[in-house]
Amino acid sequence: xxxxxxxxxxxxxxxxxFINFRGEELRKSFLGFLLKAMRDAKIxxxxxxxxxxxxxxxxxxxRIEESRVAIAILSKRYTESSWCLDELVKMKERIDxxxxxxIPIFYRLDATNCKRLEGPFGDNFRNLERDYRSxxxxxxxxxxxxxxxxxKIGLTSAGHRDESELVDSIVxxxxxxxxDVSRKDRNNSQNSTNIKGQSFEPLMAELDRLPTRRPQVFxxxxxxxxxxxxxxxxxxxxxxSGINVFKDxxxxxxxxxxxxxxxxxxxxxxxxxxxxKRYSESYRCLNELVKMEELAKEGKLVVIPVFYSVKTNExxxxxxxxxxxxxxxxxxxxxxxxxxxxxxxxxxxSTVTGRIGLSLEAHMNExxxxxxxxxxxxxxLPNSPKKKKKKKIRYWRSFLEGFDCYIYLCCLxxxxxxx
Numbered sequence: 001x002x003x004x005x006x007x008x009x010x011x012x013x014x015x016x017x018f019i020n021f022r023g024e025e026l027r028k029s030f031l032g033f034l035l036k037a038m039r040d041a042k043i044x045x046x047x048x049x050x051x052x053x054x055x056x057x058x059x060x061x062x063r064i065e066e067s068r069v070a071i072a073i074l075s076k077r078y079t080e081s082s083w084c085l086d087e088l089v090k091m092k093e094r095i096d097x098x099x100x101x102x103i104p105i106f107y108r109l110d111a112t113n114c115k116r117l118e119g120p121f122g123d124n125f126r127n128l129e130r131d132y133r134s135x136x137x138x139x140x141x142x143x144x145x146x147x148x149x150x151x152k153i154g155l156t157s158a159g160h161r162d163e164s165e166l167v168d169s170i171v172x173x174x175x176x177x178x179x180d181v182s183r184k185d186r187n188n189s190q191n192s193t194n195i196k197g198q199s200f201e202p203l204m205a206e207l208d209r210l211p212t213r214r215p216q217v218f219x220x221x222x223x224x225x226x227x228x229x230x231x232x233x234x235x236x237x238x239x240x241s242g243i244n245v246f247k248d249x250x251x252x253x254x255x256x257x258x259x260x261x262x263x264x265x266x267x268x269x270x271x272x273x274x275x276x277k278r279y280s281e282s283y284r285c286l287n288e289l290v291k292m293e294e295l296a297k298e299g300k301l302v303v304i305p306v307f308y309s310v311k312t313n314e315x316x317x318x319x320x321x322x323x324x325x326x327x328x329x330x331x332x333x334x335x336x337x338x339x340x341x342x343x344x345x346x347x348x349x350s351t352v353t354g355r356i357g358l359s360l361e362a363h364m365n366e367x368x369x370x371x372x373x374x375x376x377x378x379x380x381l382p383n384s385p386k387k388k389k390k391k392k393i394r395y396w397r398s399f400l401e402g403f404d405c406y407i408y409l410c411c412l413x414x415x416x417x418x419x
Contacts (some may be wrong), residue, residue, distance in 0.1 A: 013182040015068035017174055019047045020087045025077045030163055032105065032367030033233050037167045040240075043174060057083055061090045068181050069174060070100055072112050072149055077280050077399070079125035079146075088145040101177050104154030105170060106144040110341040114150045117143075136387075163229065164236030217377055220246040220288045221274035222281070226308065229272070230366055237370050243377060265291050270380055271301055272366065272373065273352060275315050276308040280326035283333065289352065298352040302380055305357030306373060316353045318344070 007142045015365065017038070021031055031047070046063055059081070070091050078084050094100035106114060113119040117126075125146070129139055155173065160166040192340035217238060221231050231247065238245045246264040265271060271292045279285050307315065313319040318327070326347075330340050346352060358376065363369040 013045045013178045015062075015178055015181055016066050017043055017045045017178070018064050018067040018070040018091075019045060019073065020070060020084060020091065021047070022075050022078045022081055022084055023048070023074040025075050026073060028365035028367065029229065029233075031073075031164070032365065033236070033370075034167050034170060036367070037171050038174065041171050041175065043171070056084055056189070060087060064090045064094060064100070068100060069177050070094075070102045071105060071170065071174070072102055072108050074103045074109055074121075075148065076120045077124060078109075078116075079121055079128060084193060085128075085142040085145065086138075088149060089141045092145040092148050101181060102149055102152060103170070103173055103177065104149055104152055105166075106150075106154060106156040106158075108157050110158075110404075111150055111156060112153070115147065117295070118144065162232040162236075164232050167236070216269050216381060217243040217246070218268040218271040219245060219274065220271060220285060220290075220292060221247070222276050222279045222285055224282070225276050225278040226274060230308065230370075233366065234272075234370050234373060237374050238377065241374055241378060243374075243381065261288065262291050265301070266295065268301060270377055271296075271303045272306055272377070273303055274306045274308055275310050275322070275353075275354055277310050277321040278325055279310075280318075280322050280347075281329055283329060286329070286346070287339075289346045290342045293346040293349050293352050296349075303352050303355065304373070304376060304380070305353055305355055306359070306369075307357055307359040308369075309360055311361070312353065312357065312359070316348050318347065 019034075021027075021030070035045060035047065046067065048060055064087060072088060072091065090104050091100060095102055100222045109121060110119065113121050118120070121138050125142075128291065132139055155169050157163070157166055160169060195404065217232065220236065221227070223231075235245050235247060246268065267287065273289060291301050292301060305312075305315075310320070310322050314322045317323070326343075329343075333340055358369065360366065360369050363372060
């Protein structure tokens with residue numbers, strides 16, 4: 001279902017929101033999508049990406065003091081970082097002073113393991129504890145913060161279908177907290193103007209009831225390799241731009257489901273072929289690619305190749321891991337040589353892999369690649385919201401220019417009365 005961005009409709013109170021996270025683990029993936037969503041929602045967010053590397057942590061602790069809301073993204077590798085824990089201690093101090101509201105996010109982490117310091121989360125903490133055994137007071141404060149913060153009601157990855165849904169929940173929760181904080185500040189200052197917090201649940205429910213429109217972009221990908229992360233972020237970004245997307249959910253099996261998928265490809269204007277290392281081990285992906293190539297040759301479909309952690313030549317020449325997986329698939333379907341031949345033909349086709357595509361290698365991270373894909377799709381899609389807007393602007397500009405010309409010609413024919 002195409003879901004337009006709804007977060008920009010209301011500008012929330014502009015208190016600073018601090019994000020506490022393990023950089024090496026999250027910076028190039030989940031965090032990028034969360035930051036975009038929050039900034040689209042006009043939330044005044046801060047992360048240490050803005051700080052100059054090598055500066056004292058006191059700069060970050062000062063940022064926490066300037067903030068009224070903080071998000072603590074607790075992940076498996078979080079307790080590897082002394083900086084994360086020092087920030088968490090500062091956040092606990094501000095909570096105790098009633099100056100900060102902290103929203104814990106348990107990212108692919110069991111909240112119980114976090115509270116009890118169990119599993120990899122606990123193991124990483126004990127390793128760090130050994131490294132800092134000469135600073136027992138600091139370790140004590142880390143433990144107190146790790147016990148205190150997770151006790152608060154937070155959000156979990158496990159409680160959501162995918163990461164894009166988790167991002168939506170975080171943005172909504174932050175907006176609610178910002179509104180509550182502003183209301184509390186106004187009450188404390190005896191200000192008579194009292195604006196009530198707004199709930200976004202009715203709007204989300206209304207969007208969910210809207211009928212789905214004809215899919216315009218089909219996404220062809222290896223579900224086992226990319227389905228849980230990159231593809232969900234990509235689909236979320238496309239839908240957030242008002243673009244209809246269809247992706248094979250792989251929930252159904254059988255010939256009926258295959259025909260349904262093929263019909264969706266036929267109904268699309270653009271297809272994204274996301275080539276990854278394990279793409280060629282999926283006969284579903286390869287069959288979809290054959291259908292996409294047929295339509296592309298007939299001029300009914302534009303195929304955009306995206307090379308995710310795999311080189312163009314590895315796909316076209318069936319080399320590297322991609323080639324190994326293809327040969328294994330070829331052996332599995334040795335009794336269907338015609339089908340295998342059609343796969344090879346499509347993988348080497350100039351209408352598919354011969355096009356200039358997009359690659360993860362050419363971009364800093366997944367977030368940047370997603371942005372490039374959305375931009376390219378918007379450019380090519382005939383009825384994208386952005387193109388409609390530009391077309392309407394061009395129409396009115398032409399109309400006004402013509403109107404100006406008409407007025408000018410009329411003025412030339414007005415007889416002048418001389419005194």
